[in-house]
Amino acid sequence: MKKKAISGSRRAYILAMRILMGAAAVITAALVLFLIAYVLVKGLPNVSWMLLSTAPSYLSDRIGILPDLLNTLYIVIATLLIVLPLGVGAAIYLTEYATNRRVIGVIEYAAETLSGIPSIIYGLVGMLFFCQFLNMKTSLLAGALTLVIMNLPTIMRTTQESLKTVPQSYREGAFGLGAGKWRTIRTVVLPSCVDGVVTGCILSVGRILGESAALLFTAGSAHMLYGFWEGLHNAGATLTVALYFYAKESSDTGLVFAIAAILMLLTMLINLAAALVGSYFRRKQQ
Numbered sequence: 001m002k003k004k005a006i007s008g009s010r011r012a013y014i015l016a017m018r019i020l021m022g023a024a025a026v027i028t029a030a031l032v033l034f035l036i037a038y039v040l041v042k043g044l045p046n047v048s049w050m051l052l053s054t055a056p057s058y059l060s061d062r063i064g065i066l067p068d069l070l071n072t073l074y075i076v077i078a079t080l081l082i083v084l085p086l087g088v089g090a091a092i093y094l095t096e097y098a099t100n101r102r103v104i105g106v107i108e109y110a111a112e113t114l115s116g117i118p119s120i121i122y123g124l125v126g127m128l129f130f131c132q133f134l135n136m137k138t139s140l141l142a143g144a145l146t147l148v149i150m151n152l153p154t155i156m157r158t159t160q161e162s163l164k165t166v167p168q169s170y171r172e173g174a175f176g177l178g179a180g181k182w183r184t185i186r187t188v189v190l191p192s193c194v195d196g197v198v199t200g201c202i203l204s205v206g207r208i209l210g211e212s213a214a215l216l217f218t219a220g221s222a223h224m225l226y227g228f229w230e231g232l233h234n235a236g237a238t239l240t241v242a243l244y245f246y247a248k249e250s251s252d253t254g255l256v257f258a259i260a261a262i263l264m265l266l267t268m269l270i271n272l273a274a275a276l277v278g279s280y281f282r283r284k285q286q
Contacts, residue, residue: 036264043261046254052262056223065259067223069266071140071236074228075219076208076270078144079151083204086148087155088197094156095163096185108160111153122150123214131218141232143219147211151204158203162196163189198278202271209267212240221245239263 006014054064098104126146136142166189174184220235223242237245243259250256 039257039260039264042254043257043259043264046258047261051255051258055225063255065239065242065262067225068237068239068242068259069262070225071219071231072209072238072240072263072266074231074236075140075144075147075215075238076205077228078141078232079147079208080201080204082144083148083151083155084197084201087152087200088159090152090156091159091163092185092190095160096181096189108157111156114149115153115157118213119150119211120213120217122146123217125149126214127217138218138220138235139233140219140236143215143238144232146214146218147208150211150214151207154203154207155197155200158196158200159193162193162199165196166192194278198274201274205270205274206267209238209263209270210240212238212244215241216244239266 050062051064052069053066054062055067056062056064094104094107123146126142126149130136130142130145131138136145170188170192171184174188179187215238219238219241221237221241222235223237224234226234226236239259239262243256243263246252246259247256
């Protein structure tokens with residue numbers, strides 16, 4: 001059977017679309033690379049060991065970001081420890097156990113709506129509920145719980161969509177071998193959708209590290225050195241909040257770009273770690 005020849009106008013249309021898509025990809029990559037290179041070139045020369053290893057002191061006119069760096073790590077760890085089990089568990093229930101399609105649709109719609117709410121509203125709600133009603137006061141724990149609410153829809157939806165891509169034949173094969181429902185989910189389904197969990201984790205980490213409005217209301221802006229458990233119950237500024245205050249109050253643009261470069265490198269390292277964990281689980285499955 002002869003293939004139908006493509007008309008000249010159709011070929012021109014395909015060529016034009018390929019050129020447009022290629023140009024869009026090149027422009028997007030160029031903008032991202034320019035932004036990363038600009039921040040790193042402007043910021044890395046101003047990064048020093050004293051900046052990274054000391055706390056700020058107004059008496060000795062010393063600027064250090066060690067408390068802010070530790071607070072950032074504390075709040076990332078605390079948020080992920082809470083939001084990952086909640087988000088993945090909710091996704092598993094909605095995909096594997098829930099049967100009422102109307103209820104599932106309402107929950108999915110609510111999650112998508114929550115994803116679009118401005119972060120400053122989350123901060124206001126977090127301040128009123130966690131800081132005042134639950135009497136947590138301004139603390140990293142209150143900030144972490146606020147970020148849990150912000151990132152829960154992202155984790156849940158990415159994991160849910162990843163679970164839907166797992167072929168039904170995998171489940172049927174496990175059931176045929178005598179595995180129960182939970183064992184099938186734990187040993188067959190979840191390892192097959194690690195990519196979705198890692199993607200949700202990376203997106204959440206990006207939002208946690210880049211958040212400032214919600215944390216100004218809930219976590220505060222103190223620059224004090226604490227351990228992990230003690231730090232969670234005290235106010236503290238993250239790198240993003242510190243960047244906001246230094247950019248607003250200081251005329252030293254080198255310091256601002258240094259903090260921005262450190263924040264960007266920290267984001268890259270955490271995302272790389274998440275990708276390596278996902279790669280490890282994929283190899284383990286094989």
